[in-house]
Amino acid sequence: MAKSNTPVRKARRALIGLAAIFVVLIGLNTAGALFAGWNWTPKLALDLEGGTEIRLAPVVEGDGEVSSEQLSQAVSIIRQRIDAAGVSESEITTEGGSNIVVSIPGQPDEQTLERIEASAKLDFRPVLLAGTPATSEVGAEGTTPTPDATPAPEPTDPSDLSQVTPALQTAYDNFDCASIDETVVPPADEPFLTCEVDSSAKYLLGPVEVTGENLSDATSGVVTTSTGASTGTWAVNLQFDGKGTEEFAAVTTRLTGLESPRNQFAVVVDNKVIIAPASNAVITDGRAQITGSFDQETSKSLADQLKYGALPISFTVQSSDTISATLGSEQLRSGLIAGAIGLLLVVVYSLFQYRTLGLVTVASLVVAAAITYLVITILSWREGYRLSLAGVAGLIVAIGITADSFIVYFERIRDELRDGRGLEGAVESGWKRALRTILASDTVNFLAAIVLFVVAIGNVRGFALTLGITTIIDIIVVTLFTHPVLQLLAKTRFFSEGHRASGLDPKALGAVYRGRAVFKAPTVVAGKTAASRGEAVRRQTIAERKAAESSGSTTTATLEPPATPSSDSTSSSTGSTSARKPSNSKKGKR
Amino acid sequence: MASFSEFGNALYTGARSINIVGRRRTWFIISAVAVLLSILIPVARGGFVFGIEFTGGSEYQISNLDNPDQSIATDAVTSVVPTAVPKVTTVSGDGIRVQTDQLGDDESTAVRQALADGYDVPVTDVTESFIGPSWGADITGQAIRGLIIFLAAAFVFMAIYFRTWKMSIAAMVALLHDLVITAGVYGIVGFEVTPAAVIGFLTILGYSLYDTVVVFDKIRENTRGGDASSARTFAESVNLAVNQTLVRSINTSVVAILPVAGILFIGAFVLGAGTLRDIALALFIGILVGTYSTIFVAAPLYSLLREREPAVQKETKRAIELREKSLS
Numbered sequence: 001m002a003k004s005n006t007p008v009r010k011a012r013r014a015l016i017g018l019a020a021i022f023v024v025l026i027g028l029n030t031a032g033a034l035f036a037g038w039n040w041t042p043k044l045a046l047d048l049e050g051g052t053e054i055r056l057a058p059v060v061e062g063d064g065e066v067s068s069e070q071l072s073q074a075v076s077i078i079r080q081r082i083d084a085a086g087v088s089e090s091e092i093t094t095e096g097g098s099n100i101v102v103s104i105p106g107q108p109d110e111q112t113l114e115r116i117e118a119s120a121k122l123d124f125r126p127v128l129l130a131g132t133p134a135t136s137e138v139g140a141e142g143t144t145p146t147p148d149a150t151p152a153p154e155p156t157d158p159s160d161l162s163q164v165t166p167a168l169q170t171a172y173d174n175f176d177c178a179s180i181d182e183t184v185v186p187p188a189d190e191p192f193l194t195c196e197v198d199s200s201a202k203y204l205l206g207p208v209e210v211t212g213e214n215l216s217d218a219t220s221g222v223v224t225t226s227t228g229a230s231t232g233t234w235a236v237n238l239q240f241d242g243k244g245t246e247e248f249a250a251v252t253t254r255l256t257g258l259e260s261p262r263n264q265f266a267v268v269v270d271n272k273v274i275i276a277p278a279s280n281a282v283i284t285d286g287r288a289q290i291t292g293s294f295d296q297e298t299s300k301s302l303a304d305q306l307k308y309g310a311l312p313i314s315f316t317v318q319s320s321d322t323i324s325a326t327l328g329s330e331q332l333r334s335g336l337i338a339g340a341i342g343l344l345l346v347v348v349y350s351l352f353q354y355r356t357l358g359l360v361t362v363a364s365l366v367v368a369a370a371i372t373y374l375v376i377t378i379l380s381w382r383e384g385y386r387l388s389l390a391g392v393a394g395l396i397v398a399i400g401i402t403a404d405s406f407i408v409y410f411e412r413i414r415d416e417l418r419d420g421r422g423l424e425g426a427v428e429s430g431w432k433r434a435l436r437t438i439l440a441s442d443t444v445n446f447l448a449a450i451v452l453f454v455v456a457i458g459n460v461r462g463f464a465l466t467l468g469i470t471t472i473i474d475i476i477v478v479t480l481f482t483h484p485v486l487q488l489l490a491k492t493r494f495f496s497e498g499h500r501a502s503g504l505d506p507k508a509l510g511a512v513y514r515g516r517a518v519f520k521a522p523t524v525v526a527g528k529t530a531a532s533r534g535e536a537v538r539r540q541t542i543a544e545r546k547a548a549e550s551s552g553s554t555t556t557a558t559l560e561p562p563a564t565p566s567s568d569s570t571s572s573s574t575g576s577t578s579a580r581k582p583s584n585s586k587k588g589k590r
Numbered sequence: 591m592a593s594f595s596e597f598g599n600a601l602y603t604g605a606r607s608i609n610i611v612g613r614r615r616t617w618f619i620i621s622a623v624a625v626l627l628s629i630l631i632p633v634a635r636g637g638f639v640f641g642i643e644f645t646g647g648s649e650y651q652i653s654n655l656d657n658p659d660q661s662i663a664t665d666a667v668t669s670v671v672p673t674a675v676p677k678v679t680t681v682s683g684d685g686i687r688v689q690t691d692q693l694g695d696d697e698s699t700a701v702r703q704a705l706a707d708g709y710d711v712p713v714t715d716v717t718e719s720f721i722g723p724s725w726g727a728d729i730t731g732q733a734i735r736g737l738i739i740f741l742a743a744a745f746v747f748m749a750i751y752f753r754t755w756k757m758s759i760a761a762m763v764a765l766l767h768d769l770v771i772t773a774g775v776y777g778i779v780g781f782e783v784t785p786a787a788v789i790g791f792l793t794i795l796g797y798s799l800y801d802t803v804v805v806f807d808k809i810r811e812n813t814r815g816g817d818a819s820s821a822r823t824f825a826e827s828v829n830l831a832v833n834q835t836l837v838r839s840i841n842t843s844v845v846a847i848l849p850v851a852g853i854l855f856i857g858a859f860v861l862g863a864g865t866l867r868d869i870a871l872a873l874f875i876g877i878l879v880g881t882y883s884t885i886f887v888a889a890p891l892y893s894l895l896r897e898r899e900p901a902v903q904k905e906t907k908r909a910i911e912l913r914e915k916s917l918s
Contacts, residue, residue: 047865113695319643319721327653327685327717335866338856342849349844389865390789396853397793397873400846401800407845408804411598411838418602433811440751441803447743448796455736463789463869467796 007428008491011484018367018480025374032381042373042380045388045462048332050325051105054116056315058100073304074315075100077270078116091384099318117315122212122306123268125205126159126251127276128191129172130261132201158206159254159262163191172204180271197272205266205273209251214244218306220299223291234294236303237287245286252288255279267306274305335392342396346403354410356494360485361406368402368470368477375469385465394466401445402474406482408441409434413486424490431483438478446471598837608836611829614890621767621887628774638777641784643721644730648693650702651717653685655709663688666704671697692720733788737795741765744799751803752810756895761802764880764888768798772875779871786865790872797873798880801842802888808835809889813896823906828893832885843881850874 032038046053058074075092078100082090091103102116156162164172168191177195186192188208195202217239223231240248255263256279266276277290294302343365350358372395379385412434416426449468453461489495600606610617632638642649650663660678663686667676677689686709693701698718706713745762749755772794776783809831813824822830850873857867896902 317720317722319719321719321721322717323719324651324653324715324717326715327651330653331866334856335853338853338866339849340852341856342852345848345852346845349841349848353841390786390869393789393853393866393869394793396849397846397869399849400842400877401797403845404800404804404842407838407841411835411841414598415602415834418599437804437807440807441800443747443751444744444799444803445796447747448740448792448799451736451740451743452792455732455739463793467793 007424007487011487014480014484018476018484021371021476021480022374025371025378028378029374032378036381038377038381040377042377042387043385044328044332045386045391046103046321046328047323047389048328048335048387048392049105050323050328051103052323053319053321054102054104054113055318055320056100056102056116057098057318059314059316071098071100078102078315080270082112082116093384100315113320117317121268121270122215123188123208124210124248124251125192125208125266125268126255127203127261127264127266128159128161128164128206129204130201130264130276131172131203157254158209159258160206161262163206164204168193168204172202175202177202186271192268194266194268194272196276197269197274201273201276203261203266203273203276205268209265210240210244210247214241214247215239215306216241216244218303220294220296220303223289233291234296234299235289235291236294236299236306237289238306240286240288242286245284248286248288249282249284252279252281252283256282269305275302331389332392335389335396339392339396339399342399346399350403350406357410360482360489361403361410363485364406364477364482365399365403367481368473371473371476372398372470375473376466379465379469386462387466388462391462391466394463395470398467398470398474402470402477405434405438405442405474405478408437409478409482409486412437423496424487427483427486427490431486435479435483438475442471442475601833601836607829607833609829610832610885611825611890611893614886614894617886617890621883625767625770625774628771628777632774632777635777635780638773638783639780641782641787642689643785644783646692646722647720648690648698648701649719649721650688650705651685651719652705652709652711652715653717654715655684655686655711657709660686662708663705666708667701670700670704692722730785730788733792736792740795748799748803748806752806754896757806757810757892760888760892760895761799761806763891764802764883765795765798767883767887768794768876768879771879772872775875776872781868781871784865784868786868787872790869790876793869793873794876794880797846797877798883801839801880802884804842805832805835805839805884805889806892808832809892823909824897824902825893825906826909828889832889836885839881839885843877847874847877850877 029038029040033040056078058071071094075094079092082092082102082104090105093101093103104112172193175193175195177199180194188211190207192205192207193202194205215238219237219239220234221237223233223235225231251265255265257263260278261276263278264276265279266273268274275290275292277292290302346365347358347362350361352358354361376385376387380387409430413423413426413430416430417423421429446468449464449471452464453468597606601608660680663678664676667674667688667690671690671693674690674693679687679689688701688705690701698720702716702718703713706716741762745755745758748758748761752758769791772791776787781787809828812831812834813827850870853866854870854874857865857870897906
């Protein structure tokens, strides 16, 4: 008995390891629930919870490919638009390196949808009037020119105040920043009313003078003096292309020297002014520098806005899915019912096939399910994973694949018992062989999950993730639970004596039969063979045996009396060790 | 059950053997015919029926209706767009699903309102989806990319693990066999091919190879060779391995297919067309075909590939000679 302590100790250690995993997972979840506002249930995807999911593909004019930088910029553009629409709890993610998925609880109105789809557009316009919104008269103080009763039909230049008709003046005076519609592209050659992005100022702008396409780059950096010394001031540097350089030179030539606010030019993105600097010098080389109260962060953010705002990104809606909350919960319920039915059938079949051993399968599945639930909940709150219907399907499918590990293992143990091993020995050597197979086959499954997760998009990803998680959990459960439990069970009389209901009854597995066959001529086995179908098979088996006999190999030891068992008490099966059929001798346990 | 484990015993010892490898010609012909039919019948029927995700269009869904009368939906759609040919299906017993060609925003809103009026439910109960035609193509394009990467990775892994690329070849052939037949059955039954079905196909990849690896592991163990006294030819060793794992294969496929059958049942009879049903159908067929192909395609094919090797031929000759000597 002393020698068999090792498996028991190992088993205990493994079970403690499993308990540790549980403690860590539950601890994580508890900590999350206490401090980070987590829940004990995983977050659900829209198809289970209800809501709207819009899948957008950004389209960049010119080159078809969208770089990951452009994509993340596109995401922030969309985020701004949705936030501006006042939609709360929206989630914006990228998908497959090319799509943007916007998830909105409930159903967005038409305007929000249009706003999301609109193309980003960056323009430079001269400022005609500027002021503080909502206090129009005061805001326009000192800068409001006397409205011309009869505006010149042809303004002399884009900064010409003659463009400000009385109607425009009135509109400007009463302008409310909330009324800006980002989705309507204003005519480029007409004056345009708008506000600063944060609604801190309103503007009446002249026609477009330089478009974003002619802005080739925007960077942020510290201003250096002509001698190269750093001034510690952050600035945004603009670089125009050939056409832009010409146009910008014309703008600065005209604006420099004009009175405020007409010496300002506004940079308009999504119909809103992101910045309106005053022109201090005529810039003819296409390299402009915007300074102001920037720090490293704000200058970089502005540069990014300029750089990517200049990209004519537009979005095409690939799919839009609205699922009502009732349909969502219905699908979740049906999915859970399907899972329960599947689980129940697996339990019944396991008990039928493996009797008491089937209970180990059931317990293992329960452990696997518990770990999976915890892992998915943690993932959902930490990484923003949301359980979708496809994910639920992945989990249900995983029941079968997880249970297969136990089947492979049990069948190996049975094989070892058939070879005449004692139960403890069968558990140990069966485990060694089964583990190899389980690891190899799970690797293939895991490989599939990884590839799908990396390559695929949308639903497939959720599915792949659950598949991958359950594959890992399968290995954890079979090593840290199923095997240790069997090691411990092998010590119990019920199992080691091979109770009929244990599922590991050597008699039922034919081991004892062969043990007794020791006293009979091998023809008994041959007779059994004769009963089987297939002439070729029959001949093969007989021939094989004869061949083995005539070759004089050690396998003819079949005819010897059973070797006395060394010490063990598992009497029922020990006698058969030496009585193995020749055909089996080849698979020796090496 | 007792007889089943006795069956397992007999298979294990070789007392009873199902000659699978020896009759490979039969299995290969069956598989070839099945593959051929899986290609020809869907083609003859005019290709696959692609779901709205592939063709693009608008979809509306209303659940929990008192009177799920399909004509109300048809009328509602045609009242807005007279030219439209809406496809109306009943889902979940008391729900309605309407699919139309892609509608404009205004039309879509109007149809939704018309449906809500027709069934006397609030507009918010009408689920609306719009799918651009490129969405399904996108997901499929990615799936095919994934398929190729996965096949390459699995090929390398198996070649390293089993130390022979011939097992990889046999497994891949069986895998393609599974995919073609599963897709074929999809086409023959006339079920719509949806992204969910594509997910199902992709899962079959994993499952089919998974199943093959388990059996191949036993084959590798049995054919490790080096036992000069063995009177078993290579093919017979492979056959024994298949027989020895037969009970496992049956148990595993039953256990794997039970939950899938659960989803299929719920999906098909309770939920109606949708993600669950589409995944489950692909899996249901895939698991059955996958189990079959491991036993009847992959193993015999592997045997066929290896038998031509000089070393294996030598061993086979020796085994046969040994046997003939003992018979005489």
